[in-house]
Amino acid sequence: MKILEKIRKAGLVLSVLMNNRLKGNLAVCELSSSCRLQKGVTVSFGKKGELKLRDNVKVKTGAVFECLGMIDIGAGSVVGVYNWFQGGGSITFGRNVIVGSHCNFIASTHSFNEKYTDFKKQPLVKGDIEIGDNVWIGSHVTILNNVKIGDNVIIGAHSLVNADIESNSIAVGTPARVMKKVWE
Numbered sequence: 001m002k003i004l005e006k007i008r009k010a011g012l013v014l015s016v017l018m019n020n021r022l023k024g025n026l027a028v029c030e031l032s033s034s035c036r037l038q039k040g041v042t043v044s045f046g047k048k049g050e051l052k053l054r055d056n057v058k059v060k061t062g063a064v065f066e067c068l069g070m071i072d073i074g075a076g077s078v079v080g081v082y083n084w085f086q087g088g089g090s091i092t093f094g095r096n097v098i099v100g101s102h103c104n105f106i107a108s109t110h111s112f113n114e115k116y117t118d119f120k121k122q123p124l125v126k127g128d129i130e131i132g133d134n135v136w137i138g139s140h141v142t143i144l145n146n147v148k149i150g151d152n153v154i155i156g157a158h159s160l161v162n163a164d165i166e167s168n169s170i171a172v173g174t175p176a177r178v179m180k181k182v183w184e
């Protein structure tokens with residue numbers, strides 16, 4: 001966290017290569033000088049990890065970014081308290097995405113094809129999550145891998161999103177289904 005604050009205060013908008021001491025790999029961290037991180041934000045990088053927090057992004061307390069692939073948070077977005085970004089695949093936000101508290105973005109999953117083998121030993125299968133512009137995600141929402149959410153979408157509190165949601169819609173439930181168009 002201290003390193004991230006230093007990078008942000010230095011106003012570096014270009015990529016900064018961070019040494020991942022555990023594995024000796026280089027990860028990319030690109031923070032706009034106008035982004036804001038509250039205390040208690042945790043970031044870790046894998047081999048090909050990338051984190052981009054663009055202009056005026058606000059990340060609230062307790063958010064966890066596990067950057068195994070790329071996590072790219074679009075300008076003006078707000079990440080609520082205790083959000084978990086499990087970035088096996090990439091996770092990308094458009095502009096002005098607002099996320100309530102305790103949401104999960106899970107961009108990979110364990111396969112379970114090998115019989116009688118512990119799940120933890122089975123390969124991780126990556127799948128990207130892509131979220132458009134002007135999306136409001138309510139609290140306690142979980143978004144699974146291989147999901148694309150369009151622009152101007154609202155996802156109701158406590159929803160599980162496991163399939164694409166089209167632009168200009170409000171979706172709720174487990175699994176989330178479109179209940180109506182937004183601005184109708």
Ligand SMILES: CC(C)(COP(=O)(O)OP(=O)(O)OC[C@H]1O[C@@H](n2cnc3c(N)ncnc32)[C@H](O)[C@@H]1OP(=O)(O)O)[C@@H](O)C(=O)NCCC(=O)NCCS
Nearest residue numbers: 098099100101137138139154155156157158170172173179
């Ligand atoms: C999705 C949401 C915006 C819908 O608001 P709305 O259009 O006023 O919806 P209504 O209250 O009229 O509900 C319409 C129907 O959807 C259902 N519904 C609404 N939100 C729901 C949700 N989150 N999960 C499941 N069903 C939901 C209602 O029960 C109702 O069903 P019915 O027609 O069978 O009675 C709102 O319910 C919501 O979840 N907001 C998120 C709040 C939040 O988490 N904020 C965090 C701060 S960023």
